[in-house]
Amino acid sequence: MMRFRYLLPALLLSLAARAQSAAPLPAPASPGAWGGGIGIGNGLEIHADYLKGHLLLVGRSRYKWWGPQEGPGSSNLLQNFNTRSRQTEVAALAGYGLPVGRGLAYAAAGVGYVAGRELGAYRYTIRSNNFFSNDTHYYAYRSYQAIGVPLEVGLLTPGTKRGLGIGLAFQTNLNPEKSVYCLLLTFWGGQLGASPSGHGN
Amino acid sequence: MLFMGLLPLVVGCSLTSSEVEPKLPTGRISGGNTLVYRAEGLPVVAHNDSxxxxxxxxxxxxxxPVSGYLDFTNQLVIHGVDSQNPPAAGQKQHVLHLELPAFQGPGTYALGAPETFYQVSVFNSDKRLDSPLTFYPVSAPGARVTVTQWDAASRHLQGTFSVKLVEQGTGQSVALTDGRFDLILEQ
Incomplete structure (x- = not known):
């Protein structure tokens, strides 16, 4: 974990530098800009966004899964998919977008619904007949649904000629059942992906 | 902006929350002999694999881990241990040994005592099993096994059971419920 402690600041600085170095384009008169895309990191998300002036509206759906702290199946994230806590979130957020060069820094909060399960104590293992171990481990778990407060801060860089913007987002959903945190590399299409700060002014 | 102003008023709330025990598997697990049950509601699974x-x-x-045979007095013996679970400190290992006297095919049987027993051991920090607690069945109707299918040619045996057992020293009792076995008896 220590080796990654500077990763987030470095990525943010890198993205900010990229946003600053791009030549600013004249902002076209526009009632607002739509965009959308996906996010990949310690979770997966799809998002749709609307920017008008400094007002940013975000709709997102995120899925995250993680293994138990200890016990069978706790290692090797790419195996033992059954041995995972998981949470699905559907959320609507509103926030503030601030142009950074041709890029966009933003922060948003809102309301979200989460459904998931949190693994508890280990119970049993089903061994497979495979030559290599492919056992399935079963845990007791808590199944839940909750309403929570999603938060997101992020940075979106100017897009390529094809209109694909790349960004970085830190997300959380604060709720009484299980609050989770995600750091995602985000990909933006649409008008926002093409030039986030050049729209909606 | 309006929503941001309302944010402090939005308090997360839980809609539903329930503790779930994993289901007992059905059928023959990995195509091998299978013995499954719940001990005080918690699932115990023993099965063979290849x-x-x-x-x-x-x-x-x-x-x-699961085996069975008919002895020369026609007593049916079924033995299962959940040894496929990885040994870890604090993890339990369960042994269930069922003996049915005068086996005659499908039907309901009282368990033989004191031959039938149930043992629970706990792995210590060295991944070794501590001395087991041994439980014996309470007399009928607390100890019943129902053989639902028996094919003498293939020696395929299937059945269900529900047993209440007591540890002699402490008087501690345990209920084994939703028991099911599906195995090929040894020759």
């Missing part, structure tokens, strides 16, 4: 490790073990005479 993984590489098991094949190597059988070459050196190792028995599968």
């Amino acid at each position: 993984s590489f490790g098991t094949i190597i073990s059988s070459i050196f005479g190792g028995k599968g």
Whole structure:
């Protein structure tokens, strides 16, 4: 974990530098800009966004899964998919977008619904007949649904000629059942992906 | 902006929350002998498999976790241990040994006592099993096994059971419920 402690600041600085170095384009008169895309990191998300002036509206759906702290199946994230806590979130957020060069820094909060399960104590293992171990481990778990407060801060860089913007987002959903945190590399299409700060002014 | 202003008023709330125990598997697990039940509501699963490790073990005479046979007095013996669970400190291992006297095919049987027993051991920090607690069945109707299917040609046996057992020293009792076995008896 220590080796990654500077990763987030470095990525943010890198993205900010990229946003600053791009030549600013004249902002076209526009009632607002739509965009959308996906996010990949310690979770997966799809998002749709609307920017008008400094007002940013975000709709997102995120899925995250993680293994138990200890016990069978706790290692090797790419195996033992059954041995995972998981949470699905559907959320609507509103926030503030601030142009950074041709890029966009933003922060948003809102309301979200989460459904998931949190693994508890280990119970049993089903061994497979495979030559290599492919056992399935079963845990007791808590199944839940909750309403929570999603938060997101992020940075979106100017897009390529094809209109694909790349960004970085830190997300959380604060709720009484299980609050989770995600750091995602985000990909933006649409008008926002093409030039986030050049729209909606 | 309006929403941001309302944010402090939005308090997360739980809609539903329930503790879930994993279901007991159905059928023959991994195509091998299977013995499953709930001990005080918690699932216990024992089954045979044909993984590489098991094949190597059988070459050196190792028995599968679940086995059964008919002895010369026609007493049916079923033995299962959930040894497929990885040994870890605090993890329990369960042994269930059922004996049905005068086996005659499908039907309901009282368990033989004191031959029938149930043992619970706990792995210590050295991954070794501590001395087991041994439980014996309470007299009928607390100890019943129902054989639902028996094919003498293939020696395929299926059945269900529900047993209440007591540890002699402490008087501690345990209820085994939703029990099910599906195995091929040894010759």
